[in-house]
Amino acid sequence: MPxxxxxTIELTKSFNIRHNFFGAKKxxxxxxxxxxxxxxxxxxxxxxxxSGCGKSVLALTIMRLxxxxxxxxxxxxxxxxxxxxxxxxxVRRQMQMVFQDPLASLDARLTVEQIISEPLExxxxxxxxxxxxxxxxxxxxxxxxxxxxxxxxxxFSGGQQQRIGIARALALRPKLLICDEPVSALDVSxxxxxxxxxxxxxxxxxxxxxxxxxxxxxxxxxxxHIAVMYLGRIVEIxxxxxxxxxxxxxxxxxxxxxxxxxxxxxRNKDLVVKGDIEEITEFPTxxxxxxxxxxxxxxxxxxxxQLLSIDGSHEVACHFAWKKELNPRIARSCIQIKF
Amino acid sequence: xxxxxxLVYLILVFLCVAGCEKLIMLRYMLSRIAGLVGVLxxxxxxxxxxxxxxxxGPFDARALEKQQMVPENIKRQLNEKYGLNAPxxxxxxxxxxxxxxxxxxxxxxxxxxxxxxxxxxxxxxxxQLGLLTLLFSTAVGVGLGIASAVxxxxxxxxxxxxxxxxCLVMPSFVFAILLQVVFSxxxxxxxxxxxxxxxxxxxxxxxxxLGAILVLxxxxxxxxxxxxxxxxxxxxxxxxxxKNRIMFIHVFKNALTPLLTVGGPLAAGLIVGSFxxxxxxxxxxxxxxxxxxxxxxxxxxxxATTLVWTLIISLAYLIxxxxxxxxxxxxxxxxED
Amino acid sequence: MRLFxxxxxxxxxxxxxxxxxxxxxxxxxxxxYIAPYDPYKGDFLATWETPNRLHWxxxxxxxxxxxxxxxxxxxxxxxxxxxxxxxxxxVGVPIGALSGLKGGWLDYGIMRVIDVLSSxxxxxxxILLMVALGAGFWNLILAMTLTGWIGVARLxxxxxxxxxxxxxxxxxxxxxxxxxxxxxxxxxxxVMTPVIVSIAIGIPGAMFAEAGLSFxxxxxxxPRASWGQMIGIYQVYIRTAWHLTVFPSIVLALTMxxxxxxxxxxxxxxxxxxNVSIVD
Numbered sequence: 001m002p003x004x005x006x007x008t009i010e011l012t013k014s015f016n017i018r019h020n021f022f023g024a025k026k027x028x029x030x031x032x033x034x035x036x037x038x039x040x041x042x043x044x045x046x047x048x049x050x051s052g053c054g055k056s057v058l059a060l061t062i063m064r065l066x067x068x069x070x071x072x073x074x075x076x077x078x079x080x081x082x083x084x085x086x087x088x089x090x091v092r093r094q095m096q097m098v099f100q101d102p103l104a105s106l107d108a109r110l111t112v113e114q115i116i117s118e119p120l121e122x123x124x125x126x127x128x129x130x131x132x133x134x135x136x137x138x139x140x141x142x143x144x145x146x147x148x149x150x151x152x153x154x155x156f157s158g159g160q161q162q163r164i165g166i167a168r169a170l171a172l173r174p175k176l177l178i179c180d181e182p183v184s185a186l187d188v189s190x191x192x193x194x195x196x197x198x199x200x201x202x203x204x205x206x207x208x209x210x211x212x213x214x215x216x217x218x219x220x221x222x223x224x225h226i227a228v229m230y231l232g233r234i235v236e237i238x239x240x241x242x243x244x245x246x247x248x249x250x251x252x253x254x255x256x257x258x259x260x261x262x263x264x265x266x267r268n269k270d271l272v273v274k275g276d277i278e279e280i281t282e283f284p285t286x287x288x289x290x291x292x293x294x295x296x297x298x299x300x301x302x303x304x305x306q307l308l309s310i311d312g313s314h315e316v317a318c319h320f321a322w323k324k325e326l327n328p329r330i331a332r333s334c335i336q337i338k339f
Numbered sequence: 340x341x342x343x344x345x346l347v348y349l350i351l352v353f354l355c356v357a358g359c360e361k362l363i364m365l366r367y368m369l370s371r372i373a374g375l376v377g378v379l380x381x382x383x384x385x386x387x388x389x390x391x392x393x394x395x396g397p398f399d400a401r402a403l404e405k406q407q408m409v410p411e412n413i414k415r416q417l418n419e420k421y422g423l424n425a426p427x428x429x430x431x432x433x434x435x436x437x438x439x440x441x442x443x444x445x446x447x448x449x450x451x452x453x454x455x456x457x458x459x460x461x462x463x464x465x466x467q468l469g470l471l472t473l474l475f476s477t478a479v480g481v482g483l484g485i486a487s488a489v490x491x492x493x494x495x496x497x498x499x500x501x502x503x504x505x506c507l508v509m510p511s512f513v514f515a516i517l518l519q520v521v522f523s524x525x526x527x528x529x530x531x532x533x534x535x536x537x538x539x540x541x542x543x544x545x546x547x548x549l550g551a552i553l554v555l556x557x558x559x560x561x562x563x564x565x566x567x568x569x570x571x572x573x574x575x576x577x578x579x580x581x582k583n584r585i586m587f588i589h590v591f592k593n594a595l596t597p598l599l600t601v602g603g604p605l606a607a608g609l610i611v612g613s614f615x616x617x618x619x620x621x622x623x624x625x626x627x628x629x630x631x632x633x634x635x636x637x638x639x640x641x642x643a644t645t646l647v648w649t650l651i652i653s654l655a656y657l658i659x660x661x662x663x664x665x666x667x668x669x670x671x672x673x674x675e676d
Numbered sequence: 677m678r679l680f681x682x683x684x685x686x687x688x689x690x691x692x693x694x695x696x697x698x699x700x701x702x703x704x705x706x707x708x709y710i711a712p713y714d715p716y717k718g719d720f721l722a723t724w725e726t727p728n729r730l731h732w733x734x735x736x737x738x739x740x741x742x743x744x745x746x747x748x749x750x751x752x753x754x755x756x757x758x759x760x761x762x763x764x765x766x767v768g769v770p771i772g773a774l775s776g777l778k779g780g781w782l783d784y785g786i787m788r789v790i791d792v793l794s795s796x797x798x799x800x801x802x803i804l805l806m807v808a809l810g811a812g813f814w815n816l817i818l819a820m821t822l823t824g825w826i827g828v829a830r831l832x833x834x835x836x837x838x839x840x841x842x843x844x845x846x847x848x849x850x851x852x853x854x855x856x857x858x859x860x861x862x863x864x865x866x867v868m869t870p871v872i873v874s875i876a877i878g879i880p881g882a883m884f885a886e887a888g889l890s891f892x893x894x895x896x897x898x899p900r901a902s903w904g905q906m907i908g909i910y911q912v913y914i915r916t917a918w919h920l921t922v923f924p925s926i927v928l929a930l931t932m933x934x935x936x937x938x939x940x941x942x943x944x945x946x947x948x949x950x951n952v953s954i955v956d
Contacts, residue, residue: 063850085854092852105843109865118861119851165847172851378795385796389808508933510884512891513925516907520918531914615888619911633807634893641807645800652797 003077004038005208006062006095006176011035012070013054013061031057033232034071036307037210039176039225044202044209046223046240048216048255054232055212056100059180062210063097064088076175093123096169100181102161106153112139112164113149119171138167143197159190166197170205178210183218195222216255220244225313228252231288234307238314248316250293287318295320368661375653382649386642387431434642454643457628464534465624468617469610471544476551476609481598483552484559485591488567499556506553512615515546519619532621539620547616551605558601559594566594600659607655683945690941693934700931704750713741715748715901726919734919736910742919745901746927752902753931756813756886757879760820765875767821768828773867775829776836783833790826798823802885806894816895820882831874835867873943880935887928903928 013032031054039045049055060066062073064080072081080091096119099105106115116138117131126134136146142163153161162182169177179198183191195218201207213219219226220240227237228251236249247253286301287293293300297319305317483502486495522542523531533539567590614626621627625644632640685691703710713719713731718738725735733742775786805819839845839862848858887904889895891911896902898909903924910920 060846065846065849089852092850095850097847097850099843099847101843105847107844107862107866109869110861118848118853122848122851122853122857168847168851374795378792381792382796382800385801386804389804504933504936508880508936509929510887510932512888512907513929516911516914516921516925517929519914520922524915524918615891618892630892633803636807641804645804648800649797653795 004074005041005076006037006039006210007074008035008037008058008062008071009074010071011037011058011061011068011073013057013066014069031232032061035229035232035234037227037234037237039208039210041175041208042202042206043225044211044223046219046226047210047212047229048214048219048226049229050214053229055214055229056180058229059097059178059210059212063092063095063178089123093119093172094175096172096174096177098162098165098169098177098179098182101185102158102165103153105165106161106168108153110152111149112151112153115153115164116149116168116171119168123172125172134171135167138170139164141170141201142167143193157190158186159194162186162194163197166194166201170201173205174207176208176210178212180212181214182211184213184215191218198222216244216252217259228255233288233317235289235317236315237307238311242311242314246311246314248310248314249289249318250295251289371657371660375657378653379646379650383435383642383646384431386645387434454639457640458625458643458647461623461628462625464622465610465613465617465626467534468543468547468613468622468624469606471540472547472551472609472613473606475544476548476555477602479548480552480555481559481595484556485563487556487560488563488594499560503553503556506549506556509549510615511546511549512619514549515542515616515619518542518546532619534620534622543616543620543622546619547609547613551609554601554605555598558598562594562597563590566590569593600662603655603659603662604652607652610651680945684941687941687944689937690944693937693941696930696934697938700750700934701754703747704754707744707747707751711741711744711747713744715740715744716899724917726917733923734917736906736917736920737913742923745906746903746923749901749903749906749924750927750931752813752896752900753883753886753928756816756820756896757883757935760817760824760882761875761878763817763821764824764828764878765871768825769832769867769871771825772829772832773836776833776840786829787833790830793823794826794830799888802889803892803894806889811894811897813896813900816886816889820885824878824882827878828871828874831870832867835870836863839863839866869946873939873946876939876942877936880932880939883928883932883935 011032012030012034014028014030017027017029033054035058037045037047047055047058057066061068064073064083068081072079074080075091075095078091080088083091110118113132113135116135120126120131120134125131132149135149139146139148144160144163144167148156148160153164156164166182182198183194186194198209199222202209209222211219211222213222216226216228220243223240225237225239226243227234228243228249229235230251236243236247236252243252244256247256286299286303287296287305290296290300299319303319305319307315307317309315479502483495483499486493487499490496519531519542522529529542530539534543613624614630616622617624617626618630625647628640629644631637632644684694718740719735720739722731722735723737723739725731725739727734731741731743733746735741736745771786775783801823802819805822806815809815809819845858845862848862853861886895886902887907890902890904891908893905893908896905898905906924907921907928910917914921
């Protein structure tokens with residue numbers, strides 16, 4: 001197997017929450033807990049999970065916008081976990097990010113041209129005219145008009161703003177693009193356009209994606225491999241086919257079951273996950289999914305399940321992945337997902 | 340003089356009792372009251388420090404104004420009388436102790452009268468001016484605001500905006516002067532000053548209401564517009580309540596209630612901030628005496644008035660906030676820094 | 677910059693105000709050359725004169741020409757207005773920026789100070805400070821700076837705090853932008869625009885304060901000419917010498933109107949996001 005483009009090894013990121021008003025209580029919130037991922041060149045790894053499970057923090061930590069508290073990151077064969085800013089700059093050219101909120105990721109006081117040419121400016125690429133031409137080219141490539149470069153972000157719709165963000169991310173011709181919920185803030189019809197755009201760009205520019213979303217259907221559409229994240233830990237990982245047709249972890253199954261099913265006779269009401277995601281301040285000793293899992297047992301409270309391989313690259317972290325039979329109704333709804 | 344203080348005290352107690360149902364509410368109220376005391380404390384320290392930082396003591400400064408020299412033995416006697424011989428911190432402690440009992444000593448400009456005595460006699464004038472201004476500016480401000488909202492882009496709307504621009508731009512004392520010149524000097528219709536008959540009220544109230552009209556008009560207009568666009572109004576119309584009367588009752592009630600919260604600080608500001616108007620029109624209220632105290636460097640008077648004013652304004656904000664807290668408990672949540 | 681100008685010019689009222697201000701500034705600067713008489717020298721044979729051919733706006737109690745004094749008064753008003761705001765920005769912006777960037781105890785401390793100071797009524801603070809410091813041009817500027825930095829500091833701090841979390845700052849770092857680059861390209865422009873608006877709006881406010889304080893005798897002392905001071909001193913003579921108070925009043929009111937409209941225009945022109953009209 002070729003060396004992966006991006007690899008994280010036991011990556012951990014935690015935050016200290018201090019209480020104001022002289023309450024010097026310091027609690028630690030572990031946002032990313034010993035995550036192992038790898039992305040091969042030219043492929044897309046999807047990362048799914050609820051809001052608050054730590055996906056964005058993971059993305060930012062990989063980009064070294066947060067400092068990791070543990071573990072390592074390797075990019076294109078190089079250790080970048082502790083690289084100094086100077087050395088990191090050249091790595092940064094190859095690893096770019098598209099953000100969730102399109103308008104927030106653009107400086108509203110700059111013109112589109114200034115925004116897209118910023119990466120070129122930072123790395124001193126080309127003259128002013130050359131940059132201008134490149135901006136025009138990129139704008140056309142993402143589906144906007146070259147004339148738009150004189151306008152301000154506020155004049156565009158959400159979908160168009162996200163296209164601008166994508167154009168900016170492509171300016172440096174990166175190898176890896178981390179898309180942090182790039183379509184979550186957009187209307188459904190616009191989502192489809194942006195997703196298709198991303199797929200086209202992947203072929204044309206030979207990009208690899210880390211595609212983050214809370215929507216497993218969208219993720220499955222975009223990715224060859226999927227990792228499911230809950231409370232900072234990866235609970236299941238495998239290629240898209242395995243995950244969508246044979247999910248083993250109860251959480252994954254619940255995510256799939258939650259996909260709206262148009263045919264009422266085939267709707268599955270069995271697997272219900274209780275409650276909302278909680279903010280954990282003391283990390284659970286057992287399985288993080290304990291309180292919401294429909295099949296939790298005694299052992300789940302004491303022992304943390306490790307990621308174990310079920311079928312080749314398909315790994316699950318659940319004590320009952322081996323023993324449980326697949327609920328036939330889940331199996332049916334899983335197979336419905338066709339692209 | 341003490342009657343309003345008792346009233347305020349009663350209001351506070353009432354609010355505390357009303358809010359006692361929820362502990363959070365009580366804590367919020369107590370913290371706000373503590374804040375009030377803190378502000379008063381700081382104001383007193385600042386004004387005390389400033390008054391005593393004038394080199395040579397107050398008498399030299401005042402003498403300098405009058406271009407006289409103060410003989411040594413007289414200075415000694417004056418220092419005795421006003422207790423200026425003791426070390427500064429002791430003076431301050433004495434000041435605070437006396438202040439709590441509302442004893443601010445003797446005025447320097449009127450050596451036979453106590454500061455509190457002066458305030459007691461004069462404050463009713465300020466109160467009258469303030470109340471009249473409040474009534475007038477509410478009528479005009481709210482009226483214009485409603486007219487602007489109900490008939491947008493009409494004469495009323497532009498009139499309202501024009502008036503508010505005027506109020507924003509024109510300093511109250513400039514307006515007062517202009518009024519005086521036009522109506523007293525040139526036309527002779529109105530007296531230049533004093534406060535003995537209703538004719539005396541017109542110009543001061545007009546001049547004093549500028550700021551209030553501005554705030555009220557803008558606020559009312561915005562509030563009315565927001566309410567009129569609200570969904571429940573549209574629902575009412577859809578239900579067939581096309582009778583303007585009924586709609587107005589709905590809209591008015593909801594749009595105008597928030598005004599009450601603006602009204603508190605506004606009223607306080609009116610009573611307090613009228614010293615320009617009082618000076619120009621010779622209305623013997625607290626503001627007038629404050630201005631003359633400044634001119635004659637009458638330190639006890641200056642300090643006492645400062646404290647009273649800060650107290651009034653802070654109380655107004657406090658009561659407004661407490662009322663708000665009763666109505667909308669979200670306010671009591673501690674702010675996340 | 678060009679874009680800003682175009683947007684600004686769309687607002688007719690603001691444009692008129694702008695030219696008025698330019699004219700006034702030119703007049704003020706040129707006052708020593710165009711004033712018909714020396715504003716400090718009184719002609720004792722021509723005291724208390726109402727407007728006539730020799731003295732277009734009349735003379736005051738010492739025989740000084742009112743028109744000349746008004747022209748010089750313009751210099752005072754404008755310089756107090758601009759200088760005080762510049763001083764306030766110079767003090768307030770770094771404090772606010774530091775407070776926002778560093779956070780922690782520094783931020784907490786500064787916020788408490790700001791909270792306390794802002795709960796005191798400004799007029800009172802001005803008066804107390806000026807009584808203690810004594811009347812005078814630089815004392816006035818000092819007093820205004822001491823009370824005024826709070827607003828700007830709070831504004832800047834708020835901007836910095838929201839910028840710290842902004843995605844586009846993260847994006848810039850992700851692209852390899854260094855701290856200095858980010859500050860220059862993103863933070864400065866985002867922070868300075870509200871500050872500029874605040875300064876523009878603060879100038880007429882400062883003029884107002886100066887006029888009010890001078891009126892009370894606490895601002896600019898005689899014999900220097902300040903509009904507020906003139907109104908204050910001659911207010912008692914309004915029956916016999918109305919010209920001594922009316923003309924300064926008119927000039928003051930017009931100037932403040934112009935500055936407010938101008939500041940409004942700047943505020944609207946600077947906001948690249950919305951299309952707000954002035955009448956709202």
